Amino acid sequence: MKNILLGLLLIAGTTVWAQKTVPAIKIKDINGKTISSKQFGNDGKPYVLCFFATWCKPCLQEMNAFAEEYEDWNEESGFKLIAVSVDDSKSNARLKSLVNGNDWPFEVYSDANSNLKRAMNISSIPYALIIDEKRRVVYEKVSYTAGAEFELYKKFKKLINK
Amino acid sequence: MRYLLFFIVFAFVSECLAQKTFRFSGQFESNSQYYINEIAENIRDKQIASNNYLDLLLGYGKFEAGISAESYLPNPLLGYPIAYDKTGISKFFVRYASDKFNLTLGDFYEQLGSGLIYRSYQQREIGVDQSSFGANLHFLPTDFLRFKLIYGTPNFYFAKLDTRFYGFDSELDFQLSSASFTLGFSALLKQEKFTDKQTVQHNNSKLYSTRLSGSIKNFDIKTEYAFKTPDANVENNYNTKKGQALQISPSYSKRGFGINLNFRAILNMSVLNERELDANGNGRRDEDILNYKLNYIPSISQIHSYNIYNIYTYQAKENNEIGYSASVYYKIKRKTALGGKYGTKIRVSSSVFYTQTKIDRYTDFLKLNEKLFNEHGIEIDKKINKKFKLITQYTYQEYNKFLVEDNLENREIVYSHILVGDLLTKFNRQHSLRTELGFMFNKNDLGNWGTILLEYANSKGWSVFVSDQYNFGTEKKHYYLIGSAYSYKNARIAITYGETRDGYTCVGGICKFLPGAEALSLSLAFKF
Numbered sequence: 102m103k104n105i106l107l108g109l110l111l112i113a114g115t116t117v118w119a120q121k122t123v124p125a126i127k128i129k130d131i132n133g134k135t136i137s138s139k140q141f142g143n144d145g146k147p148y149v150l151c152f153f154a155t156w157c158k159p160c161l162q163e164m165n166a167f168a169e170e171y172e173d174w175n176e177e178s179g180f181k182l183i184a185v186s187v188d189d190s191k192s193n194a195r196l197k198s199l200v201n202g203n204d205w206p207f208e209v210y211s212d213a214n215s216n217l218k219r220a221m222n223i224s225s226i227p228y229a230l231i232i233d234e235k236r237r238v239v240y241e242k243v244s245y246t247a248g249a250e251f252e253l254y255k256k257f258k259k260l261i262n263k
Numbered sequence: 264m265r266y267l268l269f270f271i272v273f274a275f276v277s278e279c280l281a282q283k284t285f286r287f288s289g290q291f292e293s294n295s296q297y298y299i300n301e302i303a304e305n306i307r308d309k310q311i312a313s314n315n316y317l318d319l320l321l322g323y324g325k326f327e328a329g330i331s332a333e334s335y336l337p338n339p340l341l342g343y344p345i346a347y348d349k350t351g352i353s354k355f356f357v358r359y360a361s362d363k364f365n366l367t368l369g370d371f372y373e374q375l376g377s378g379l380i381y382r383s384y385q386q387r388e389i390g391v392d393q394s395s396f397g398a399n400l401h402f403l404p405t406d407f408l409r410f411k412l413i414y415g416t417p418n419f420y421f422a423k424l425d426t427r428f429y430g431f432d433s434e435l436d437f438q439l440s441s442a443s444f445t446l447g448f449s450a451l452l453k454q455e456k457f458t459d460k461q462t463v464q465h466n467n468s469k470l471y472s473t474r475l476s477g478s479i480k481n482f483d484i485k486t487e488y489a490f491k492t493p494d495a496n497v498e499n500n501y502n503t504k505k506g507q508a509l510q511i512s513p514s515y516s517k518r519g520f521g522i523n524l525n526f527r528a529i530l531n532m533s534v535l536n537e538r539e540l541d542a543n544g545n546g547r548r549d550e551d552i553l554n555y556k557l558n559y560i561p562s563i564s565q566i567h568s569y570n571i572y573n574i575y576t577y578q579a580k581e582n583n584e585i586g587y588s589a590s591v592y593y594k595i596k597r598k599t600a601l602g603g604k605y606g607t608k609i610r611v612s613s614s615v616f617y618t619q620t621k622i623d624r625y626t627d628f629l630k631l632n633e634k635l636f637n638e639h640g641i642e643i644d645k646k647i648n649k650k651f652k653l654i655t656q657y658t659y660q661e662y663n664k665f666l667v668e669d670n671l672e673n674r675e676i677v678y679s680h681i682l683v684g685d686l687l688t689k690f691n692r693q694h695s696l697r698t699e700l701g702f703m704f705n706k707n708d709l710g711n712w713g714t715i716l717l718e719y720a721n722s723k724g725w726s727v728f729v730s731d732q733y734n735f736g737t738e739k740k741h742y743y744l745i746g747s748a749y750s751y752k753n754a755r756i757a758i759t760y761g762e763t764r765d766g767y768t769c770v771g772g773i774c775k776f777l778p779g780a781e782a783l784s785l786s787l788a789f790k791f
Contacts, residue, residue, distance in 0.1 A: 121288055124322075125360065127401075127409075132478045133445055133485075134436070135409065137362075156566035156772055169605075169646075189384070190377035191561040191772045194512035195590055197483060198521025202592020203608060214374040214384060220327075222290040222318060222790050224387065225755070241790065244750040247687060247695035248722025 121238040123150065126217040128185065131197050131209050138210075138217050143181040145234050147260050149253065151184050152218055152228040155192050155199050160227040163245040164205060171206045174254060178261050182207040187215050187226060231257055286322035290790040291315075292387065296340055300762070300781035312338040316387060330355040331370075333421075342777040343390050344551055347420040354394055354418070365401035370394045373413050375432040375449035378559030379489040379508050379532070380470035383417070389768055389775040391553045393536075394418050395428070407436040417536040419554060426455040426536050428557070442479040448472070453494065453557060455538060465503070468494035468534065470558070472508075485512040489532065496538035498552075499531055499582050504625040506531035506582075508560070521592040525563050531625040533581040534558050553775060563588045564614040564638060566772040569683050570714045570732060571701030575662040576767040576774050577616070577636040585631060586616030605646040614638045618666065634676065637661040649689070656683040664708065680704040693722045699730075710736010724750040732764070746784075754789035 125139035142148065151167075153160035167182050174180035184207055186196050193211055200209045212218055218226075231240040231253070240256050242249065295313035315334040320327060334350035335343065356369030372394055374382040383393040397415025404410075411432040417424045430451040437444050451470040472489035489508040495501040507530055514523035534557040562579040565588060590612040597606035616635040620627040640658035647653060658681040665674045681703045688696045701714040713733050720726035727747040734740055744761030762781040767774035 121286060125362075127403075132443070132483070133476050134443065135406075135434075156568065158568035189374075189382075189561075190379075190559065191563055192566060194485060194514065194525045194563075195521075195523045198514045198516040198523040198590070198592055200521070201516035201518060202521030202594060202610075204519045204594045204606075213377075214372060214382070216372075219372070219385070220320075222288045222320060224290050224292050224316075224788055224790070241753040242724075242750070243753060243755045243788070243790070244724065244748070246720035246722060246724055246726050246750075247689060247697075248692045248720075249724065251692050252722050 122236045123232055123238070124217070124220045126212075126220050128217055129211045129213070131200060131211065136210075139236070141183050141232070141236075143179065146179055146181070147231055147233045147239070147257065148181040148183055149257060150230045150232055151182060152187060152212075152223055152226045153184055154187050154226055155196060156188070157226055159245040162247070163227050163229070163250065165203065166245075166247070166250040167207065168203065168205045170250065170254070175206075178258050180254065180257060184209045185212050185217060186210065187212050187218050189213050189215075229253055231260060233260065284323075287320070288322075288791065289317065289319040290788070291317050292786075292788045294340060294784070294786045296780070296782040296784045298341070298780055298782050309337045312340045314340050314343065314387075314390075325359055325361050327358040327360065328356065329358075329369075340390075341780055342550060342775060344420070349421065351421050353392075353421055363403050365399075367399040370396050370418065371399040371413075371415070373399055373411070373430075374559070375411065375413075375430055375451065376447055376472050376474050376489075377485075377487055377510065379487060379510070380449055380472045380491065380534075380558050381413075381428070381430055381451045382559035384559070386770050386773055388770045389553070389773060390551070391773065391775070392418070392420075393554055393556065396423060409434040417557070419536070419551075424537050426453060426557075428453045442477055444475065444477045447474040449474075453534065455536075457495070457538070465493050465495070468492055470534065481515055481517050483514045483516075486510065491532060491534065494534050494538070496533065496535045497540055498533045498535060499625070501538075502531065502625055504531055506533075506625075507628055508532050509629070516592075519594040519596065522590070524587055524589045526587040527563055528585040528619065528629050529560055529579070529581060529583070530619055530628045531582050532558065532560055550776070553773070561773055564616070564636065564772075565590070565612045565640070566769075569656070569685070569699065569701055570716065570730065571681055571683060571703055571712060572658075573766060573769070574703060574705075574712055575660060575664075575677065575679065576769055577614075577638075577662070578667060578767070578774060580616075580618065580635065580667075582625065583618045583620055583622075584616055584635065585619045585629065586614065586635070588612070588614040603645070604648070608644040610642040610644070612638075612640050612642075633663070633666060634661065635663050635666050640681075652687040652689075654683075654685040656685075657681070658683075675707045677708040678706040695720050695722075705736065708736075709734055709738055712736075730761075753791065755787075757784075757786045759784045 123138055125137045127135055127137055129135055153164055188196055193213055227245045229242045230238050233239045293315045298310050317332045320329045331354040333353040335348050338348050354370035356367050358367045372383045383395050385392045395415035395417050400412045402410045413430040416427055432449040434447040449472045453468045456466050470491040474487035476485040487510045491506040493503040510527045512525045535555045536557050540555055560579055560581045562577050564577045593609045595602035595607040615637050618632040619630050638660045642656045644654045660679040662677045664677050684700045686698045697718040699716040703712040705711050716730040718728035730744045732742040742762050742764055746759035748757035760783045763779050765779040768777050
């Protein structure tokens with residue numbers, strides 16, 4: 102098996118490399134409906150993808166910081182955030198009531214066994230990515246400190262105005 | 264297995280002919296510690312310990328191949344088995360994924376239902392890695408019907424355990440007027456030879472679960488029932504009784520308001536990948552108990568993020584527990600008398616857990632026996648103005664140390680009142696200071712506790728903190744920590760120095776017991 106894998110990697114050695122994109126992984130929306138992550142989008146414009154969990158304090162700080170600015174940014178530049186929760190069965194029963202109770206205005210999905218997180222090689226949360234109109238990852242940012250949402254928004258606006 | 268491999272190779276050649284481009288990504292993570300105190304030195308033969316991980320993923324069209332390497336040199340970190348002080352390839356897989364098929368050969372992680380009968384997952388911060396080696400097939404014939412088939416052998420660090428399992432899962436979505444439902448059924452067969460010839464036990468254990476979830480306007484419900492045939496192991500005193508679990512989680516939410524209840528009863532549901540916890544006869548490894556679990560039954564109590572709550576962390580009793588966890592979220596609208604200019608968020612939470620049956624009986628299901636843990640709390644989250652944001656919490660806790668920790672010395676319930684204040688001061692958009700204060704009034708154990716944390720951060724990703732945890736009662740001891748972290752794009756580096764207590768370190772509510780240590784810690788992570 103290991104030899105076959107090495108063989109496949111060798112065959113792969115000579116071809117063109119593509120930029121990283123969002124892989125197609127089955128996850129659930131907040132109502133429990135299964136969708137593929139390749140359906141993520143912002144009407145052909147870039148969007149921000151953010152991994153979080155309901156038990157992760159900096160993640161909640163980041164989500165609340167985005168929620169405070171969301172309407173203004175959306176109006177100004179068409180900013181869109183897609184938040185992906187990696188809560189498992191321990192805590193995902195409270196995900197929908199937390200999202201609605203906090204009045205978060207953005208889309209939230211559930212990646213309960215971290216399949217999308219793992220497919221994107223993300224080891225720690227919070228993790229934010231800017232995805233361009235061709236589903237390519239153009240900017241990444243691990244962890245959150247207060248005010249980092251403005252830095253991310255600057256990058257987003259720069260991409261929109263390109 | 265051979266046919267599946269042939270299918271993968273054939274499909275890969277077809278993809279090559281279609282001339283797609285390659286995708287490559289990976290991540291590296293390294294956590295190291297330099298131990299200063301004697302206890303740590305006695306456990307480890309070298310003062311330096313380091314856990315390192317490298318994951319590589321290569322994609323081509325519908326194909327993906329992955330390989331992971333791990334290194335625990337010169338020693339693994341405290342809390343990890345010393346026998347695995349080496350470097351090697353720990354995992355590899357090839358995968359074909361189309362809209363209807365997803366086939367993985369090699370090492371994989373999977374979950375059937377909510378995990379009551381099977382879940383393998385990874386949480387490297389606390390050393391959990393339960394990948395299995397085998398085959399995993401997902402088949403989605405329509406957009407409302409999904410199937411999974413799994414076959415595998417659980418991994419244990421660089422080794423493979425003798426257990427084999429075969430699993431099946433199915434899920435059907437359907438609509439009844441405006442309500443949407445998902446019905447699921449899972450089954451798993453675990454095979455592990457019973458080596459003790461003196462007693463007649465079962466080699467095979469069968470696990471079943473059925474679940475139904477529904478969403479009707481603002482109302483949601485998730486239910487699951489699981490049943491298992493006997494699986495004698497060291498955790499359940501080698502009993503030969505059946506096990507069952509029931510979980511019911513209704514919730515209601517609308518903009519600005521959410522309420523949820525999570526009820527669960529579990530009886531005799533602990534299933535281990537190796538019943539004697541001895542890693543193929545290499546000696547019992549209790550410190551790695553999380554890596555031996557075949558199914559996933561974590562505690563469903565509230566997960567806390569403040570240091571003061573680390574003194575008593577409730578761990579689920581997989582063989583004997585009944586209880587609930589509930590929370591209410593409410594946001595008082597902005598520009599009202601109570602909401603103020605920015606609105607006010609309130610969270611009320613409650614968790615209650617009891618045993619169901621007397622120790623060693625495993626017979627009473629859906630009954631209340633002895634109190635394990637109670638916790639009731641309120642949190643108010645208020646943005647005062649552009650500069651200040653304040654979170655305050657009050658929690659009342661009852662903790663049965665004798666039953667939760669099997670602590671024979673402490674037979675009385677430990678009572679605690681906990682107060683937390685967390686003030687975020689934003690000097691401007693770039694610079695901020697977080698001040699966290701916690702106090703625990705405690706009865707029947709070590710006495711009162713206090714915690715303090717000061718953390719400066721800038722918006723570019725740099726932060727520095729200093730914290731202390733002090734016991735005012737019998738210990739009268741400080742546990743200082745000082746540290747700094749910097750994150751830039753896809754990389755993060757953190758350095759910490761100080762002393763930690765013996766106790767549970769939790770990530771997302773999954774807790775691992777780690778011995779206390781005075782250490783200098785360095786962690787590095789980057790993704791590419």
